[in-house]
Amino acid sequence: MSRGRLIGSLRYRDLRYTKNHPLRIPRVSLLLEFLEAMDLIKEYERVESRPATVEEILLFxxxxxxxxxxxxxxxxxVPKGSRERFNIGSYExxxxxxTFRGSALATGSSIQAVDLFLQGFLPFNPAGGMHHAFRDRANGFCFINDPVIAIEYLRRKGFRNILYIDLDAHHCDGVQEAFYETDDVYVLSVHQSPEYAFPFRSGFLKERGTGRGRGYNLNVPLPPGINDAEFLFVxxxxxGYLSEVYRPRVLVLQLGTDLLKEDYLSKFEVTNRGFLEAFKLVREVFGEGIxxxxxxxxxxxxxxxxxxxxxxxxxxGIPERINPEGRRVLEGVEWEEIEEDTDRSYMYDLLLDPPSEGHVREEVKDLVSKVKAEIYS
Ligand SMILES: [Zn+2]
Known part of the structure; x- marks a missing residue:
């Protein structure tokens, strides 16, 4: 029997962002429908999401x-003064x-994920990872910072040495700020450099945190056009370097998919095969996580x-092809599709992208040398 648990809900269908917003699209509900259609999930592996309580949200x-x-x-x-004070009610x-119901549901699910992990399961909360929200300010489409709350929840349970790894294409500014001054949490973020990508103000290499030790914050800001070879090299x-100096007790891993080549809000060229390999690599080095x-x-x-x-x-095992039921689910997605010149029809046919060619650029190697120096400094 698999120890995997997928925490999700079809309720997200009714808890959508406003029209024209990039997050208007179906995500968790689509994943659930697709897994059903592909016969890749059993009833016992599904956990219905529950909303976080206000008390839990106040952990951060x-x-x-x-x-x-x-x-x-x-x-x-938009409540009076909220736009200025809390950044609520903007286009972003x-x-x-x-704003609240959807975010609270995603956050409760991250707490469920922690509880399940501590019971010996391998939980995945695809609605989580809203890493941009600040303590008292919405940011980057995020209202409630569920990774921070999950980690705070772990700390309340007495856990220290918590490693947070963030593979999203964007720097996890909200998480970084939350744990900048603590030694309990090590935050590692690999992302598009803020020189050209959101959040622009943070995510540079030289932000090392104020923990007593070596600095418990590490940013790897990458140039545009990162391919599989480069992403996996980095x-x-x-x-590898980090595992020599830091032994975490618990791992929390954020798996944003905007690093994928099809994503129109980022400038990376990573295939889903590369993304999967990256996931395997993290588990190989640091073991299972939330x-x-x-x-x-x-x-x-x-x-x-x-x-x-x-x-x-x-x-x-990963099925090579998408079956007719799965294809129907994908083709039925209603969204304001971005017009592109690239042919994306393979996405309805194959589940796993073919291997991609690509070499590691010198500037990427140079960056890794700099990161190494930071880790060992
Ligand atoms: Zn992102």
Missing amino acids: HTKEYVEALIEADRCEC NPVSPA LEKVL YLGGGGYHPIALARAWTLIWCEISGR
């Missing part, structure tokens, strides 16, 4: 901010059922990639 966020989220969601309006962080080296979703704005690419992750977690 301020009371005033949480009250504003609840009020915005309830009145479907609009008021919708996702990860293998960095994880697995969270993250960014990802191409619904088909996202569903395929998280299906691969789920197959790996649950110890399933």
Whole structure:
């Protein structure tokens, strides 16, 4: 019997962002439907999401901010002063059922993931990984920072030496800030350099945290166009160096899919095969962990990639082709598809992308040398 547990809900269908928002797309519900259609999940492996309580959300966020989220969601309006004070109600962080209800559901699921992990299961919460939210401010489509709350929940249970790894295409500014001054949590983020990508202000190599030891924060800001060979080269080296100086007790892994080549909000060229290999690499070096979703704005690419992750977690073989039922689910996705010149029809046919060619650029090797120096400094 697999120890994998997928925490999700079809309720996310009704808790969507506003029209035209990149997160308007179906994500968790699509993944669940696709896994069903592909016969890749059993009833006992599914765990229904439950919302976080206000008390749990207060493990990180301020009371005033949480009250504003609840009020915005309830009145479907921007409460007075909220835009300026809490960054709620902008195009980036609009008021919708996702503002509080959707975010609270995703956060409760991350706490469920922690509990399941501590019971010996391998939990995956694809709705989680909303890593940009700050203590009292919405940011980067994120309202409630579920990774931080999951980690705070672990700390309340007495855990120290918690390693957080973030593979999303964007720097995890909210998580970094939350743990910048503690030695309990090591934050490693591999992402598009803020020189050209959101959040622009943070995610540079030289942000090392203020922990007593070597600095418990490590950023790997990558140039545009990162391919599989480069992504895996960077990860293998960095994880190897890190494992020599840091032995975590618990791993929390954020698995945003916006690093994939199909994603129109990032400039990476990683295939889902590369993404899967990256996931395997993290597990090889640091063992099992608590697995969270993250960014990802191409619904088909996202569903395929998280299906691969789920197959790996649950110890399933990966079917080569998408079956007719699975294809129907993917073809039925309604979204404002981005017009592209590239032919993406393979996505409805194959689950795993073919291996990709690519070499490791000198600038990527140079960056890894710099990261190594930081780790050992
Ligand atoms: Zn992202």
